[in-house]
Amino acid sequence: MAVVEAPPGAAGDDRPDPERPGTGTGAGGGPGGGGWAARGLAWAGLAFVVVVLPLLLPQFHAFRWSEAVILAIAALSLNVLIGHAGQISLGHQGFFGVGAFFAAYTVTVGGQSFWVALVSGALTGAVASLLMGVVALRIKGLYLALVTLAYGRLAQETLFNLPMFGRGAGVEAPRPDILQTNRAFYLFCLLMLGVVLYLDWRFTRSKAGRAVSAARENEQVASSYGIPVARYKLLAFVLSGVFVGLAGTLYAFWNQRVASQDLDFELALFLVIATVVGGVRSRIGVVVFTTLFHLIPDYLSDTFGTSAPFLSLAAGAFLLVAILVYAPGGVGQIIRPITRWMGGGPFARGDDEGFVEEGVRGRP
Amino acid sequence: MAVLDVDSVSIRFGGLQALSDVSVRVQEWEIVGLIGPNGAGKTTLFNCITGFYRPNEGRVRFLGRDVTDVPIHERAASGMGRTFQQVGLVKGATVIENLITAQHAKVAYDDLSGIVGTPAVWRHERELRDRAMQILELVDLADLADRRVAGLPYGTMKNVEMAAVLATDPEILMLDEPSSGMGPEEAHELGDTLLRLRRELGLTILMIEHHVPLVVRVCDHVYCLNFGQLLTEGPPEDVRNHPEVVTAYLGEEAEEGDALAPAPPTSAPAAEGGGGDAPAGPGRRRRRPLRAGEAG
Amino acid sequence: MDQLIATIVLGLFFGAPYALLALGIVLVYKGSRVFNFAQGEFGTVAAFAAYIANFWLPVLVAALVGILVGIAMGLGVERFVARPLANAPKVIMLVATAAVATGAIALQVGAGGGPQLRTFEPLVAGNAFVVFNVAIEWQRVLVMLALGLFALLLYLFFSRTDLGLAVMAASQEPVATDLVGIGTRRMSSLVWGMAGLLGGVTGVLFAGLQPFTPGVVTQSLLVFAFVAAVVGGMTSLPGAVIGGVVLGLVQSFSASYLTRVEVVAENLPNVEWLAVFVLLVAVLALRPSGLLGKEA
Numbered sequence: 001m002a003v004v005e006a007p008p009g010a011a012g013d014d015r016p017d018p019e020r021p022g023t024g025t026g027a028g029g030g031p032g033g034g035g036w037a038a039r040g041l042a043w044a045g046l047a048f049v050v051v052v053l054p055l056l057l058p059q060f061h062a063f064r065w066s067e068a069v070i071l072a073i074a075a076l077s078l079n080v081l082i083g084h085a086g087q088i089s090l091g092h093q094g095f096f097g098v099g100a101f102f103a104a105y106t107v108t109v110g111g112q113s114f115w116v117a118l119v120s121g122a123l124t125g126a127v128a129s130l131l132m133g134v135v136a137l138r139i140k141g142l143y144l145a146l147v148t149l150a151y152g153r154l155a156q157e158t159l160f161n162l163p164m165f166g167r168g169a170g171v172e173a174p175r176p177d178i179l180q181t182n183r184a185f186y187l188f189c190l191l192m193l194g195v196v197l198y199l200d201w202r203f204t205r206s207k208a209g210r211a212v213s214a215a216r217e218n219e220q221v222a223s224s225y226g227i228p229v230a231r232y233k234l235l236a237f238v239l240s241g242v243f244v245g246l247a248g249t250l251y252a253f254w255n256q257r258v259a260s261q262d263l264d265f266e267l268a269l270f271l272v273i274a275t276v277v278g279g280v281r282s283r284i285g286v287v288v289f290t291t292l293f294h295l296i297p298d299y300l301s302d303t304f305g306t307s308a309p310f311l312s313l314a315a316g317a318f319l320l321v322a323i324l325v326y327a328p329g330g331v332g333q334i335i336r337p338i339t340r341w342m343g344g345g346p347f348a349r350g351d352d353e354g355f356v357e358e359g360v361r362g363r364p
Numbered sequence: 365m366a367v368l369d370v371d372s373v374s375i376r377f378g379g380l381q382a383l384s385d386v387s388v389r390v391q392e393w394e395i396v397g398l399i400g401p402n403g404a405g406k407t408t409l410f411n412c413i414t415g416f417y418r419p420n421e422g423r424v425r426f427l428g429r430d431v432t433d434v435p436i437h438e439r440a441a442s443g444m445g446r447t448f449q450q451v452g453l454v455k456g457a458t459v460i461e462n463l464i465t466a467q468h469a470k471v472a473y474d475d476l477s478g479i480v481g482t483p484a485v486w487r488h489e490r491e492l493r494d495r496a497m498q499i500l501e502l503v504d505l506a507d508l509a510d511r512r513v514a515g516l517p518y519g520t521m522k523n524v525e526m527a528a529v530l531a532t533d534p535e536i537l538m539l540d541e542p543s544s545g546m547g548p549e550e551a552h553e554l555g556d557t558l559l560r561l562r563r564e565l566g567l568t569i570l571m572i573e574h575h576v577p578l579v580v581r582v583c584d585h586v587y588c589l590n591f592g593q594l595l596t597e598g599p600p601e602d603v604r605n606h607p608e609v610v611t612a613y614l615g616e617e618a619e620e621g622d623a624l625a626p627a628p629p630t631s632a633p634a635a636e637g638g639g640g641d642a643p644a645g646p647g648r649r650r651r652r653p654l655r656a657g658e659a660g
Numbered sequence: 661m662d663q664l665i666a667t668i669v670l671g672l673f674f675g676a677p678y679a680l681l682a683l684g685i686v687l688v689y690k691g692s693r694v695f696n697f698a699q700g701e702f703g704t705v706a707a708f709a710a711y712i713a714n715f716w717l718p719v720l721v722a723a724l725v726g727i728l729v730g731i732a733m734g735l736g737v738e739r740f741v742a743r744p745l746a747n748a749p750k751v752i753m754l755v756a757t758a759a760v761a762t763g764a765i766a767l768q769v770g771a772g773g774g775p776q777l778r779t780f781e782p783l784v785a786g787n788a789f790v791v792f793n794v795a796i797e798w799q800r801v802l803v804m805l806a807l808g809l810f811a812l813l814l815y816l817f818f819s820r821t822d823l824g825l826a827v828m829a830a831s832q833e834p835v836a837t838d839l840v841g842i843g844t845r846r847m848s849s850l851v852w853g854m855a856g857l858l859g860g861v862t863g864v865l866f867a868g869l870q871p872f873t874p875g876v877v878t879q880s881l882l883v884f885a886f887v888a889a890v891v892g893g894m895t896s897l898p899g900a901v902i903g904g905v906v907l908g909l910v911q912s913f914s915a916s917y918l919t920r921v922e923v924v925a926e927n928l929p930n931v932e933w934l935a936v937f938v939l940l941v942a943v944l945a946l947r948p949s950g951l952l953g954k955e956a
Contacts, residue, residue, distance in 0.1 A: 088751050090758065139944045142695045142750055146886055147941060153883050154937045161929040168929065199479055206478025206485060207471040214454045214465050221452040224414065226441035226469035226532055235475060265879070269762045276755055310770030317763030324756050325744045 042342055051190065055183050062186035063254075064298055068291040069189040070250045073196050075274040075290040076283065077243035080200065082272075083280035084209065085236035086216035087136055088145045091152025092271045095132075095241055097263035098155065099125035099248030101165050104173035104258050109164070114176040118249055125245015126238045133237030137230050152268050160260035170259030173252040189250055196243050197283055203239060204281075212236045270294075270313075273320045278331050284339050285332020366425075367392050367536050367568045373412050373422035382408045383419070383592045388570075390536065393562060395569040397579040397600065400589035401612065406572045407449055409589070410540055414446050415439045427535060441469035445534025449541055451521045453513045459524050460509040463496035466531035496531060502564075503527045503557065518545040530561070537561070539571040543578055551575050555582045580604060588612075662792040667916045668909065669791050675908020676803045677866050681877070681885035682892065682900035683810060684858035690895050691827065691851030693750060697758040698737055699885070700878035702859025705764055706730035707867035707877070711780045719781055727860035733764075734856020738849055746848075761878055768874035775873055782868035799868045806861055811901050814854075818897070827851065884911070887940045893949055910935050 054062040074096055081087045089095070103121030106112045112120070132151065136144050161168040179185045203209040211232040214222040219229050252258040274293055279285035297312040323330055332339075340346065368390040375383045383405045390396045398406050411417040413424055415436035423432045431439050446452075453462050471478075472488050500506040505527055508516070513524060522542060529537060542558075543551040555578050561567050573579050579586060579600055586603040588595040590612045596603055603609055681699060688696040710726025717725065741756050769775050784798035817824040827847055863877050873879075888907045892899025914935040918924050924931055 088754070135941060135945075139941070139948075142754060143890070143944050143948070145695065145751065145754055146890065147937075147944065150883055150887065150933075150937045150940050154933045157930040157933040158928055163927055198481070202481040202485075203479045205489070206475075206481070207468055207473070208475040208478050210461070210465040211468055213457070217454045217456050218452070220416070220448070221454055222465075223436040224440050224446055224448075224452060224532075225466045225528070226437050227465075228435070228437045239479070266762070266765075269758055272755055273759060273762065310766040314763045314766035314770055317759040317766060320759040321741055321756050321763075324748065324752055324759075325741075 039342060039344070046342075051187070054186050059182040062182040064295065065291075066182065066186045066189045066254050067251075068294040069186070069193050070247050070254060071271070071274065071294050072287045072290040073189075073193055073250070074244050074247035075271050075278065075286050076196055076200055077240045077247060078271050078275040079278075079280060079283070079286050080203075080236055080240040080243065082275055083282075084204070084212050084216065085233060085240075087233070087236070088272075089132070089148040089240075090145050090268055090272065091148035091150070091155065092244060093263045093265065093267040094148075094152040094155030094159070095125050095128050095244045096248040096251065096267065096271075097160055097258070097260070098128045099245030100173075100252040100258040100263070101160060101171060101248075102245075103249035104171035104252040105164065107174065108172045114179070114253065117173075117253075118246070121249030121252070122242045122245040125243075125248060126241035129237045129241025129244065130234060133234040136237065137233060149265075149268075152265060156260055156263055156265070160263060165260075168260055170257050171252075172257050174256060175253050179253070185254060189254070192246060192250060193287070196246065197287070199239075200243075200283055208232065208235055269317075273316055276330060277316070277320050277323045279333055280330065282330065282332020285330055285335060288335065289331040366390060367394075367427060368413065368570065369425040370409070370413060371423045371425065373409070373419040373424065375408065375412060375417055375419045381592055383412065385422070386589065386592070386594050387422075388587055388594075390568055390570050392568055393566065394584045395558065395562060395571070395582050397583035397586040398570065398572045398589065399574070399576075399579060399586060399603070399609075400595070403591075404589040405592040406589055407540060408592075410446060410538060410572065414444055414538065437469075440532060443533070443535030444538065445529035445532045445536065446538040447522070447525045447529055447540050447542065449544070451518070451525055453521060453525050453528060455514040456512070458510050458512050459505065459516075459527075460493065460496050460500070462513060462524065462528045463499060463531040464492045466528045467492050467495065467533070470533055499527050499530050503530070519550060522546070526557075530565070534567070536568045536570060539569065539573075541572050541574060543573060543575045548577075551578050554578065558582050576604065663916065666792040666794045667912045669796070670794055670916075671909035671912035672905060673796055673800045673804060673908070674911050675888075675905040676800070676807045677862055677881055677904075678884045678888045678907045679901045679904025680803065680807050680810065680858060680862045680865075681881050682888040682904050683807075683814065683897060684855040684862075685885055685889045686892070686894065686897055686900040687814075687851055687858070688855045689889070692742060692746070692848055694742060694757065695750070695754045695886070696737075696855065697754060697882070698733075698741075698760040698764070699855060699859050700882035701761045701764040701875070702730045702733050702856045703863025703866060703877035703881070704768065704872075704875055705733050705863070706860035707780060707863040707872060708768055708874075710864050711778055711867065714780060719783060722780075723783060723864045726864040727857065730860020730863060731853050731856040734852045734854070734859065735849060737856075738852035742848065742852060743845070761875075765875035765878065777871040777873055779871045780864075780867040783865070797869070799865065803862075803865045803869075806865060807901065807904075810858060810861070811897070814897055823850070884936065887936055890940060891943050907936065907939075910939060 054065050074092065077095075078089060078092050081089050099121040102124040103117040106117040106120045107114060110116075132148065135147055139147055159165075165171055175185060179188050204213075211222065211227045212235065214225060214227060215229045215232050222232075223229050248258075255262070270293075274290040275286055277293070278287070278289035293316055297310075300312055327333060366389045368388070370386065370388040372385050372387050373383055374381070374385055386405070386409060388396070388398070388409070398409065400406055408417065412419045413426075415431070415434060415438075419432070423430055425431065426439065426442065426444060429442075431442075431444075434442075440446075454465060457465065471492065473482070473485050478485055497506060497509065500509055503523060503526065505520075505523060508520070508524070513521060516524065522545060526537075526539065526542065543554055546554060558569060558571075559582055562569065571583075583600045585597065586600045587597045588603055588606070588609050590608075595608055595612060596606045598606070681703065684699045684702065685696055688694055688699070706726040706729050708726075709729035710722045713722035713725040737757070737760055741760060742753065745753050745756055782797065782799040782802075784802060787795045787797055789796055818828050819825070827850065859877075862881070866872070866877060866881065884907050885904070888903035889900050890903070891906055892901070892903030911932045914932040918928075918931045918935070928934060
């Protein structure tokens with residue numbers, strides 16, 4: 001393509017990247033004044049839709065959008081496993097729920113504040129995920145997928161019905177005063193999504209992300225580069241666990257209670273579909289697809305009745321199969337020209353992406 | 365002090381004795397060749413040295429430290445750089461990403477600050493990239509920096525792999541058939557590069573190589589393996605003309621000289637069969653005390 | 661003692677549907693090395709088809725229609741999912757079959773009239789016998805008979821027919837597929853069609869055991885069936901049957917004995933899931949080849 005000179009990783013990332021020389025305005029093909037104006041307009045439009053619009057609409061829209069943002073965080077967590085580390089989890093509702101339940105427990109039974117719960121939820125998710133990581137050092141591939149599947153069901157059937165979690169009745173999770181309204185809570189979720197995106201971005205651009213990705217592609221080469229492969233696999237599980245624990249925590253306070261029947265196998269499958277169709281290793285693709293995949297059925301059911309969400313879930317599932325067969329890069333690959341352009345690059349696909357991000361060619 | 369001291373290493377796979385009582389010693393600044401027919405155990409020896417295999421008997425000492433039980437990545441981090449027969453690169457990554465990843469053990473920040481993104485991280489990242497570019501310039505690959513490895517020709521990949529290993533900042537460079545896939549001219553250039561690397565970076569090199577002219581030109585010392593045992597060792601010319609080596613590996617036409625270049629040894633050892641094996645077996649020679657005063 | 665015998669009998673009958681579903685999972689794994697997460701939905705979709713057909717047709721004919729739909733779904737998944745993704749990584753294939761399952765469940769809810777309970781009458785009503793206060797319905801006996809029948813048929817197919825032997829050979833040595841003269845595609849269709857048949861039979865019979873909802877086979881049987889297949893060695897058909905029985909016993913024993921321990925009853929709801937999880941991890945960590953190891 002026309003843009004082979006762009007440095008690796010330039011695409012798809014909507015943040016300026018100071019460590020990357022030569023993509024600024026001076027470089028060949030950089031946008032002129034008009035280009036920047038158009039980009040500014042596009043950014044302003046995006047900011048309006050994402051930040052301002054939900055505050056103008058009735059509260060229940062913000063409520064609905066919050067859930068979409070929470071699911072996007074959970075999908076980014078799964079992206080760390082599937083995309084970066086090349087591990088698969090079919091029991092992600094289990095990790096999500098562990099964070100949710102423990103955060104709710106921290107507040108309701110432990111009497112701690114929301115902010116303590118936020119940390120405890122994320123840490124519990126990390127610990128649960130780390131334990132699965134230890135299992136993953138020994139059990140690999142499809143068999144690991146099976147173990148995570150069984151873990152998810154175990155969490156749903158047994159863990160979340162433990163006496164400390166109300167024997168199936170669930171746990172209350174009252175929001176703090178400052179996040180009482182749905183609009184305020186939505187903005188907080190958005191902020192957390194921003195934090196997760198930032199951390200994931202820094203992860204992929206620092207030694208930990210490179211080590212995890214190298215280990216995914218070739219363990220022997222990674223270890224002869226001096227990378228302790230097992231350690232970085234565990235690190236990937238921990239990072240994924242922090243993200244999903246955080247998502248679970250937000251979910252508990254979003255709903256103001258958490259119960260085991262909300263954390264079923266369908267949630268795990270939703271997250272897998274969202275991550276793979278969104279495009280593994282493509283942060284933006286995952287977020288865009290997850291939110292739309294969640295919101296469109298909701299709004300459809302307003303108009304077309306209650307069977308609409310299920311029909312669109314069915315459509316999403318079959319879309320997944322089509323994406324796997326025809327466009328393994330997912331939505332992230334499809335919208336690449338847009339994200340590239342908004343990041344200051346040319347409106348083009350580019351074929352020189354790095355291996356820790358936007359792995360168009362590299363299926364998990 | 366020897367940089368690398370392989371002391372009587374033996375390894376079995378099931379019933380197969382892949383290496384028996386092999387001792388190899390590499391001194392600082394030396395370029396040492398490891399030759400022998402296919403299946404002689406050269407790569408197995410590499411794997412024992414670098415930690416991919418754990419020998420049943422014998423020790424591996426590196427820079428005076430016994431590393432026999434040290435995991436692969438620690439050996440790599442302490443200065444053991446190796447290449448692979450089937451190109452050991454992260455093929456989904458670009459050339460420069462491989463070189464940056466290979467500097468893993470030298471990165472000055474910890475994982476957490478990397479993920480949080482402290483200002484120092486940004487500076488260090490730039491240094492990693494600069495150093496990667498310097499190495500690419502050293503081996504004339506700078507113009508390929510942003511190319512994805514998977515699309516490169518085989519010979520180029522071999523060069524990139526060597527650059528990536530250089531990025532790990534090795535004390536010893538262990539090359540597994542560096543000239544495979546190269547024509548005679550490229551192989552000659554490779555020889556220049558190796559000599560230059562030793563001169564400029566003070567590297568020590570141990571290489572598995574079939575291309576005899578290259579071995580003769582650059583190596584100070586050569587070991588010849590056959591059926592998992594050390595057949596002989598010595599200066600390249602001596603080893604090349606050693607009768608057992610000639611029978612076991614090079615074949616009669618060896619004496620013609622450089623024509624035996626890539627010497628695909630498929631037919632030679634098979635044809636010789638037991639004959640090639642016999643002298644090596646019972647009458648196996650002890651290590652010649654070539655370099656006195658370094659027993660340790 | 662009475663309790664023990666009752667628990668064992670119950671476990672055997674619990675295990676039969678797991679074993680029946682596990683046979684389908686193992687067949688597909690043998691044929692194309694795929695973990696087929698749609699196997700449960702071959703069953704639920706068949707049950708739905710039978711349920712709908714039963715509005716117009718007598719129950720036996722409706723059951724037959726359901727089984728045919730199960731076969732059709734197996735063939736469809738082979739044609740539109742497994743075949744196009746034949747060269748993709750196995751994890752991708754797994755995700756794809758999981759997506760098929762999700763899509764099928766969502767379609768049952770969305771197009772089949774909501775998530776409420778439905779009843780499909782048992783093919784044979786009433787209790788067959790009572791052991792120590794535990795009643796066993798005729799329908800459960802029927803599942804057991806179906807398991808016996810299909811196990812026998814599969815055994816005869818794979819040991820006595822040329823086609824079966826060819827499939828077996830191909831599963832052990834993929835390259836052999838074309839050598840023995842049956843095309844890869846035809847074999848793949850055959851295997852998936854048989855999996856559809858087994859899934860359909862499981863679904864139609866299972867739907868007669870209790871009121872059912874969309875996705876019932878996936879939710880109630882799939883995980884247990886997978887664990888049964890793994891316990892049996894993943895590639896062994898007798899292993900799948902034994903694994904199913906083991907799972908049934910684990911379930912009945914943990915339900916009737918573990919829950920008698922007060923601490924467990926008080927603190928661990930649905931403790932059989934914990935037992936199954938521990939069994940799965942233990943088998944994979946300690947004996948990854950399962951009870952019956954290799955191909956059989």
